[in-house]
Amino acid sequence: MHELSLIANLFEIMEQKAKEKNAQKITCVKLKVGILSGAVPELLETAFDIYKKNTMAAEAKLEIEKVPLKLKCQECSAVTIKQDLVFNCEQCGSTNLETLEGTDLFLEKMDLEVE
Amino acid sequence: MKKQEVMVLEDLLGSNKKIARDIRKKLIEKGIFAINLLSSPGAGKTSLLERLSEILSPDYKMAVIEGDIETERDAERIRAKGIQAWQISTGGACHLDAKMIGKLFTEIPPDLDFLFIENVGNLVCPASFDLGESLRCVLLSIPEGDDKPKKYPKAFITSDALIISKTDLLNKLPFDIERAKKEGLDVNPRLKIFRTSTVDGSGIKEFAQYLIKELKGLRRSNA
Numbered sequence: 001m002h003e004l005s006l007i008a009n010l011f012e013i014m015e016q017k018a019k020e021k022n023a024q025k026i027t028c029v030k031l032k033v034g035i036l037s038g039a040v041p042e043l044l045e046t047a048f049d050i051y052k053k054n055t056m057a058a059e060a061k062l063e064i065e066k067v068p069l070k071l072k073c074q075e076c077s078a079v080t081i082k083q084d085l086v087f088n089c090e091q092c093g094s095t096n097l098e099t100l101e102g103t104d105l106f107l108e109k110m111d112l113e114v115e
Numbered sequence: 116m117k118k119q120e121v122m123v124l125e126d127l128l129g130s131n132k133k134i135a136r137d138i139r140k141k142l143i144e145k146g147i148f149a150i151n152l153l154s155s156p157g158a159g160k161t162s163l164l165e166r167l168s169e170i171l172s173p174d175y176k177m178a179v180i181e182g183d184i185e186t187e188r189d190a191e192r193i194r195a196k197g198i199q200a201w202q203i204s205t206g207g208a209c210h211l212d213a214k215m216i217g218k219l220f221t222e223i224p225p226d227l228d229f230l231f232i233e234n235v236g237n238l239v240c241p242a243s244f245d246l247g248e249s250l251r252c253v254l255l256s257i258p259e260g261d262d263k264p265k266k267y268p269k270a271f272i273t274s275d276a277l278i279i280s281k282t283d284l285l286n287k288l289p290f291d292i293e294r295a296k297k298e299g300l301d302v303n304p305r306l307k308i309f310r311t312s313t314v315d316g317s318g319i320k321e322f323a324q325y326l327i328k329e330l331k332g333l334r335r336s337n338a
Binding site for chain 2: 010039095114
């Protein structure tokens with residue numbers, strides 16, 4: 001359960017960006033959560049709701065997009081979206097793979113109210 | 116009042132990653148090989164370090180950072196072996212982060228060979244936090260069961276080595292070692308796998324030799 005510390009980092013980034021834009025309010029926050037990011041979307045939502053009180057995002061809506069694991073084979077260049085967590089290429093069986101998506105946790109965008 | 120949409124695209128762990136990169140760079144420059152040990156509570160991380168100190172400390176200088184929620188117990192066990200140890204008590208936090216390691220940085224002796232970081236016992240959260248280590252090692256003990264790599268994939272995916280520990284219990288518990296290895300390699304084909312027992316001492320020397328080889332590799336690429 002480290003989602004609260006992730007949300008604390010999120011608010012630091014949000015508040016800094018909102019300040020740069022001279023925003024009064026943050027109304028919507030969109031996160032991209034990789035399935036291997038190590039964070040649980042439901043726990044992020046709970047942590048967000050706890051944290052947002054008395055901040056400029058007090059009324060903000062949190063939107064979470066789950067990002068599947070996407071791998072690119074370094075041998076045959078095939079790109080596969082993995083469901084089974086077996087790290088081999090579905091085309092040629094190679095285990096020499098590059099991770100394209102699915103391991104990170106990003107603040108993608110925010111909606112602001114600006115004077 | 117007007118509405119504005121702002122693209123941000125910022126990593127929530129970006130600040131941790133930055134501190135970790137800085138720590139790794141400084142440790143490598145000093146020729147120090149740092150190892151982040153991950154596992155559930157009770158898989159045998161501290162016992163492994165006690166055994167490793169017996170093999171490594173005559174020829175190599177090692178130190179240990181211990182992460183726990185409470186108590187100084189693990190650091191005391193390591194100090195009893197004549198090894199320098201720092202205890203980080205997280206006071207409830209389920210993982211160590213790079214900032215906690217950074218705070219200790221000035222106390223780390225520059226002539227060290229190995230810096231072991233024993234993470235908080237937890238197979239989930241510590242996997243998300245880079246501490247600036249050069250090698251990450253996950254322990255899976257026989258009593259935990261052979262099906263853990265796919266149930267807790269991130270710890271295994273982000274590790275370089277897997278130690279299957281407490282192998283002295285293999286004939287007492289239904290643990291299929293081949294299944295555990297296969298599960299580990301399925302989620303991470305580049306995992307180096309070791310089998311150890313701190314009770315009968317088997318496999319510790321092989322793991323120590325692997326660490327020495329990695330240390331020499333780091334020093335060679337520094338030269």
